[in-house]
Amino acid sequence: MITKVRQHPSQNEPLLFEISSPGKHAYQLPDLDVPSVDPAEALGATNVRAEIEGFPEVSEVDAIRHFTRLSTWNYAIDLGLYPLGSCTMKYNPRINEMVARTEGLCWIHPYQPDSLSQGAMEILNTLEQALLEITGMDAVTLQPAAGAHGELTGMLLVRAKHEASGNPRRSVIIPDSAHGTNPATVRMAGYEVANIASNDRGMLDTAALERMVDDNTAALMLTNPNTVGVFEEHIADIAQILHAKGALLYMDGANMNALAGIARPGDFGVDVMHLNLHKTFSTPHGGGGPGSGPVAVKQHLEPFLPTPRLSRLNDSWRWTHDRPNSIGRVRAFYGNFGVLVRALAYIQAHGSGLKLATLDALLNANYLRKLLEPAYQIAYAAPSMHECVFSDSRQAAHGVNTGTIAKRLIDHGFHPYTVSFPLIVHGALMIEPTETEGKHELDQFAEALIAIAQESEQDPQLVLTAPHSTRTSKVDEVGAARKPILKWTPTAGSPPPARPSD
Amino acid sequence: MITKVRQHPSQNEPLLFEISSPGKHAYQLPDLDVPSVDPAEALGATNVRAEIEGFPEVSEVDAIRHFTRLSTWNYAIDLGLYPLGSCTMKYNPRINEMVARTEGLCWIHPYQPDSLSQGAMEILNTLEQALLEITGMDAVTLQPAAGAHGELTGMLLVRAKHEASGNPRRSVIIPDSAHGTNPATVRMAGYEVANIASNDRGMLDTAALERMVDDNTAALMLTNPNTVGVFEEHIADIAQILHAKGALLYMDGANMNALAGIARPGDFGVDVMHLNLHKTFSTPHGGGGPGSGPVAVKQHLEPFLPTPRLSRLNDSWRWTHDRPNSIGRVRAFYGNFGVLVRALAYIQAHGSGLKLATLDALLNANYLRKLLEPAYQIAYAAPSMHECVFSDSRQAAHGVNTGTIAKRLIDHGFHPYTVSFPLIVHGALMIEPTETEGKHELDQFAEALIAIAQESEQDPQLVLTAPHSTRTSKVDEVGAARKPILKWTPTAGSPPPARPSD
Amino acid sequence: MLDVLGLARLEDLYAHLPPAVLLHRDLQLPRGKSEYEIADYFRARGSENANGFASFLGAGVYNHYRPVLVDTVVSRGEFLTSYTPYQAEISQGTLTSIFEFQTMLCQLTGMDVANASMYDGSSATPEAALMARRITGRSRILVARTVHPEYREVLRTYTKYENIDVDEIDYDPDSGALDLAQLEQKCDQTVAAVLIQSPNFFGVLENTKQAAAIAHAQGALLVFLFTEAVSLGLLEPPRDADIVAGELQSFAIAPSYGGPYAGVLASKEKYMRQLPGRLVGETKDSRGNRAFCLTLSAREQHIRREKATSNICTNQALIALMATVFMTVYGKAGLRELASQNLSKAHYLGAKLKRRFTGPYFNEFVATVDDPAAFNRALEENKIIGGLPLGRFYPELKGSLLLCCTEMSLRQHMDRVAEEMAG
Amino acid sequence: MLDVLGLARLEDLYAHLPPAVLLHRDLQLPRGKSEYEIADYFRARGSENANGFASFLGAGVYNHYRPVLVDTVVSRGEFLTSYTPYQAEISQGTLTSIFEFQTMLCQLTGMDVANASMYDGSSATPEAALMARRITGRSRILVARTVHPEYREVLRTYTKYENIDVDEIDYDPDSGALDLAQLEQKCDQTVAAVLIQSPNFFGVLENTKQAAAIAHAQGALLVFLFTEAVSLGLLEPPRDADIVAGELQSFAIAPSYGGPYAGVLASKEKYMRQLPGRLVGETKDSRGNRAFCLTLSAREQHIRREKATSNICTNQALIALMATVFMTVYGKAGLRELASQNLSKAHYLGAKLKRRFTGPYFNEFVATVDDPAAFNRALEENKIIGGLPLGRFYPELKGSLLLCCTEMSLRQHMDRVAEEMAG
C-alpha cells in the first residue's frame, strides 16, 4: 500500500507559444523621458530586425499560471527526500535566498570602484577564510562557477606548476569510480587520462598506484570519500606515493559533506581540491544550477591562482590583477557572487557546529544502509560515510533493475536515488540522504524500497512499467534522441494538449 | 473527456502535532546581550506556565515541507479561473505584494511620531483622493478592516446622522437578494431589518419601496449592481424616494468592479457606501482575508466619520483625534495599511485606464453568459454586468443540483462558482469571471459546464458522487457539524494518515 | 468575443444603463504606471518614514523578528490566491492549516475552542463582549482601564447601539494593576462580562484568577484580552477566563503602520456555538480519510443573516497563517526562550529607569520622566524612537512614557535611553 | 537511530578513519548565528557598497529592471529546490521551461538549436571556440579585440593547453568596429573560427554579414558573441553566424557583483551534436502524451567521460529560468520597446558627450574625457557612478570611458553627466 502520496488533479498547460495571442503583454514601461530615437536612423535600416517571430505574447496572469502550473509537475526538496547520491540534495535554508537578494548585494556592478564595493569584498574574504579553515588549505579562489569548472581550474594549476618546473608531464590518474567530469576535465587541461581500477573494498589500489605513478604522472584526481561513499583510508600513503614522484594529489571535494569539521584535506596531503558550494554549502540546485566551485590549494600552487586576487591595502580591499604566474581568468568578474553569499550565510548559521551537520549526514546514510541491507545488496562491505551504494543484483533475477526500481519509487512518493553510478558497481543504487532529513522520512523511504523489492519478486511487471501515478507516464528517451526536436515550431512535435488560445 | 487537468501524486502530510518530535526546532535566537532574568523571580512563580503541552517541535525542513505539501492541496487563482460570484477573484499583480513589503512601509509603528510617518500618511491621503474620484463621494475613511466592517461603520454613520437630527429611526430596508452581511450588520447597528422583494427583472421593486419607506426608515441598503449582476436601473428614482422621506441610500459597493470608470455612486444619489478593496482593488484573498472596507460618504455624513482623520497642517500630515460628532473608532490604529498600500499600487498601475478593466469584466461575464445560456437557465433576462446568475432548474430534473454540479466542476479542473446564492434564485449558479481571465480559460470553463449538463442527463450518478479526482473525496460536512472536533488532541478524530514520527 | 455577443464596441456592454448615471469623462487619475515606477513611488514614501531607527514602542504593536519561513509560506500562490475554503475538496491546505491554528491557540490560551481569526485584537474585544451578552442575557460590561485605550474606544463604538452599558474599572495607582476592590464593588448580577487585559496596557500582569473569581461570583464571564502574544510563551495561560480575545501581531506580523493583523477569539467549549467567525472542524471524506471543512456555519451571516453571531465574513486568514508558521518555527522551546529574552531585555532597561508602577511586568513598563516630549526628541536625534507618552490616553500619567523591549532591542540602545534618563 | 546502528555516540560513525587524518579540535569559526544576525550581517555589508547611486556602467553587466514575476516564479520551491531533471516523469516543469528557453533563444538569435545554458558569456566563448575546433578540425582562432576583454582572457585560459592558437584582430580607430581588412588578411584555411561580438565592447555594431563572408570564404566558422541580450530586441539576429554564444544577464538577472549569470550557446542544426551542455528534447510518454526529457546525452561527460564535448555538468538552470520568465513578461512587443528605450536613452546622452567612435551604437558608447578618474570622482560626489575607464583594457584608450544607458537611466542623471563633461 502506498501511504506517502495520493492522487490529485494537476493543471494541464500548453507551451507559451501555444497560449500566445497577438497583442497580449505582461509588461509596462515608464514613459520615455528623452526624445524617442528612430532605430532605423540610429542603427541603419538593415541592422533593425523584423518582429521576433513566434516570441510569446501573453498577459501577466497567463504568465504566472503558466509557470505555476509547470512548477507543480516537479518533485523538489521542499516536497520530500531527494536522495540523489553524489548530489548532496540537502534542505536549503530560506534565509540564504533572502540575504542573496539584499539590495546592497544584488544591485552592485562588478566594475564599480573598489572603494564602493568594500562590503562585497569583505564577504568574499570572510568566505575564503572560512573555507580555508574547513579544508585546511592555504589559499582559495572563488572564481569557478561549478564543480567541473573548479576541476578545470585545478588541473590548469597542476599543469602551470609542472610547466614552471620545466615539464608539464603527460597524464593524470583517475580511479574507475570517478565522476564523469573528472576525465572530461583532464582532457581539457591537455592531459591524458590514466584509469586505475578500485580494489574489492571500493578503494584505490595503492599497490597498483605505486606501479603506475612515474615522472610523467602529473597528478592523481581522487574523490574522497569516493563515489561509493567510502573514505580512502590510505590517503596518507597515496599522497606520499605521488609526492615521491613529484606528482600532485588533486581531491574532488564534491563529497566534502562527509568531512567538514571531522577531517581536512589540507591535513592529509591534498595539494589542490575543489569544493561544490552548491552541494555541501547548500545553494538550492534550481533544476540544474547555478553552482560555485572554489579551488583551494597549498601554498606552492598559490602563485598560479586565477586573477584577480583580493588584497588588503591601507585598511581596505582591492583587486590585484598583476600576477605574472597566474593561469589567467576562468571566467569574467569574480565568480558566482550570489552563490558565495549563500554559502557564507550557511556557514554562519552553523559556525563551529558544522561538524554536527556532518555527523548527521553520516548517521542518516548509515541508518538507511542498515534498513536496506536485508533487501538490497550493498556494493562494498567497507563502512559508509555520507552515502551508501547498493547493486540491483538480487532484483535483477526478476528482470528488474536499478532504473526500473527508480521509476517505481516515484509511485511510492519519492524521488529516486542516483541510478547506475558509479560505473564500477553493476546496477548501482546510490543513496545520499543528507543530514537535513528526519527519521520519519528515512523510514518511509526504506519502507518504500523494501516494498519494491517485494513487488519485484511478486509482480515484476508492476515495477517494469512504472511510474503509474504521474501525469506523465514513462518517457520515451530513446525516441527523443533518435529524432531530436529541440525547439517548438508550429508544425514539429505533438499537438498541444488543448486547442490554441484566443 | 477532461482536458484541463491530469492526475499526479501529491504528498500526504500528517498534522504538525503528529510530526513533532521532542527537541526538534526550527529557530535560533541571538545570544542575549543582557543578563538573563529568572522568570519565576521577575513574574512570580505562579505566573509562569509549564511547557505548552502539545505545541509543535519540528525542524525547519519539516516546517517548510509541511506547509508546502499542504499548499499543494489548494486550488488558487494562480492555478486557474476562480469564478466565485460576488467575490471578484481577479488576478493579483505581484508588484502589490512587493511594495507592501517595502521596509519603510512594513516596519513602521502606528504610534511613531507623525513627523516620522509622513510617507505612510501621504499614501493614505493619495488613496483617499483616488477612491473619492472613483466613487464620486466627498469623504472616505480607510479604517474598516473588511466589507462587513465597512457596512457596520456605514450603518453607524447613518444612525449617528439620524440621531443628530433627533430621531435615530427604526428600520433599514434590505432587498431579499442581499448578501448575508447586510442584515447581520443592520442588527448590530441597532436597527430592524425590513426585507423587500425583488421584481421579476431581478431589480428592486420601486413601487414596493415607495410603499415601504416612511419616517421610521433609516436607510435602504442596496447592492448595485446587485447580487444577480444586474444594474439597478431606477437607482435615481430610488434615491429620490428615500431622500423625500429623509432616509438615506447606503450602497454595498462589493460589486464596484462593474462600475469603476463607468459610473459613480456619488453621481446617482448614494449617501454612504463601502468598498471591498480586497475585491475590486485586488488584494489576494489569502484563503479568507485580510481585506479592507473603506466607507465613502457625502459631505453631510463627514462629521460622523471615525477618528482619527488625516489633516494637513504647515505642509505636513497629522492625525486629528478631536472630532466631537464622530461615531468613534471601529478598530485600533488606521486600518489595514498593508492592504491599502496594495490597493493604491493597483490603482496606480491602471490609472485612468481603470475603465478598461471594468469593460473587460463586463465582457467576460457576458461572454460566459452567452456560451452557457444554451445549457443552463439564466435567472433573469435583464442584461448582466460583471457576473451572471443561472439556476439549476433544467438539471434538477435529473436530480442534479447546483451543489453537485459544482463538485463535478472540480473534476473538470475548475474551482466552482458561488453555490446557492443569491437566495432569491432557486439553485443559483453565480458566476463572476473578472477581467483578468483570457478567452481560452473562459472557453474551457464553458465547455466543462456544458459537458456537465450532458453528464447530468446521461449519467447523473457520476455528477452526484463527484469529485472523483481529488485527494480528498466528497467531504462529510454534516458529520463535521454533528459532533464538532475543532482542535487536534492525541485521541480525538481519525488516526493520522501515517504513523507518528521519530 | 464582442462578435459572439453581437456588439461593436466594448462600451455597448453598458448601453442599457441610464445615461444620467454614467460618468461622461475619464477618471482624473494619472496614466497607468509601470511596475518600476510603482516600486519606486512606494520606496520613496517608505524613505519618508522613520528609517533605520531603533524603537521602544510597544503599546499593542511589537517589534519582533519575522522568520524568513513565514513569507516563504504565505507567498505560495496556493495560499495567497485562494478564497475562503468553502469547497473543502480543493481547499484542504488552507483548512488543515486553520485547524492547526485553532489547536495551537487552544494550547496557548488554555481555551477549548478558537476560531479562524477576527480582524484584530481591538475588534475581537467587542465581539467577546457581545458574545458574553448573548450567553448571559445581561447587558452591562465592566472593562478595566488598563485595557488598551483604543480597544476600549472600539468597544464603545460597537456597543453603543446594542443596548450595552460599558463601565470602566480603575487601576491601582501603585501597582498599575486593575483595582480589584473596585471591581468587586461594581460587579453585580447585571454584569455580562468583566474584561481585563494581561499583561495590561502598562505592561503589568493582572491577577486573572481573582478577577475571574469576582466575575464568576456574580454569574458574569471573565473575558481575558492580550495584545502581546509572545507573553503566552512564559505566562500562565488564562484558564480561569471564559472567553479569550487578543491580537497576534507579535507572531510574525509586521507592524505595517497598524495592520493587517489578526485577532483571536477563543472560549470554553460550552460557548462554542456563540463564537462569531469561521471554524474549521475535522470530519471524513467519502472514502473514510480524515478531512477538514468549515463547520457550525449556522452561527454565521451567510446562513443566519440578521440572527448571526456577528456580521464578520472576510477575516484575516493569511495573517493567521503567518502566525501559524511563526508558532511552528519557534515551537515549544522557542516560544519560551523568545519570551524569556523579552523579559530579560525589558528588565535590563526597566532597572535603569524610574518605573511608575510596582506590579510585575513582562516586556513593557511605564517610566516617569520630566518631560516626555523633550526626552523623546533627544532620543530621536540618536535615531531612537522612545516610548509612548501616556498623557493622550491617561491625563493623570502626563509625565509618563510606555516603553517596550523585545528580543530585537540592543543593549547599546537601551544604554542610550538610560543615559538620557540620567540626564 | 544510533541504537539501530549499535553505536553509542555519533563520533563512532567515523571511528574507522585513521586518526592521523582527523581534525582533533573544533573548527575555528564563530558560533552559529541566528537568522536575524545573518540578515543583519549581510545588510551591513550591503550598506558598505555603493548605495542609492545611479550608474552608467555597462561593459557586459547591465542595469535593467527585473519584473517582480521573475522572483515569484523562481522562488517556488518546485523550481528552486529540484535537481537536474534526469527523472523526466517528475521533472516536466523544469523540462518544459527549458524547452521554451531553447525555443526563445532560437527565435531571438536566428539559430536552430540552443542548449539549456552555460555558466556565463565568458565561459561560453571558449566553449564555442572548442566546438569550432571539433567541427573544422582546425586549431586557429581569430578573435576581435572588440570582444569583451575578460572574455578574451577566459578564451586564452581555456585554449592554452588545447593546442589552439588565438590571434586578435584590431579595430578601426575611427568607427570602433572590427578592422575587416585585417580580418580578411589574417583569415586563412587554418582558421577554425572568427569570434566577433556585436554590439561590441565599445557598444558599436559589427558587420556580422561581412565578417561571416570572410570566415566562410576560408571554411572557417563565424562565432557571434553578445553581452547585451536586450539588443536582440531590435537588432537583426546573427543569422549568418554558425555559432552564437552570449550572456543573458540583461534578462532579469541582477548584477550581483558579477554572478551568477547565464551563458548561451546556440548553433546551426548541423552542429547540434557538437554542442556542449544539456539539451531538452520533445518526445512522448508511454500513453502517447507529449513529454520532454534531457537528450543527446552522448555528448556529455557523464556518458562520454574524456570524449565529452565539455566537462560542464551543473549549469545555470535557475538563472536561465529567470531569463525565460523575463522573455515571457516582455514578449514580442515588449522586448522591442525595451530595446528602443535603451537606444533612445543612450543616444540622448551620446549626443551630449564627445564620442570616441563613429560606428552605430546601441546602448553603450565610448566617450573621451580629459581625466577619466577625476571625471568619475566628480560624479561620485553626486551619487553617480560614471563610466568604465578603458585604459586598463586598452592602453591606447587611456582617456576614454565606456558609458551605458538603459531604460533605468534617468534624464536628470544623464544631464548631470553632460554638465560634468561641459566642465
Ligand SMILES: Cc1ncc(COP(=O)(O)O)c(C=O)c1O
Ligand atoms: C563527485 C563529483 N565530482 C564533480 C561533480 C561536478 O560538479 P558540478 O556539477 O558542480 O560541475 C559532481 C557533481 O555532480 C560530483 O558528484
Ligand SMILES: Cc1ncc(COP(=O)(O)O)c(C=O)c1O
Ligand atoms: C455583496 C457583498 N457584500 C458584502 C460582502 C462582505 O464583505 P467582506 O467579506 O469583506 O466582509 C461581500 C463579500 O463576500 C459581498 O459579496
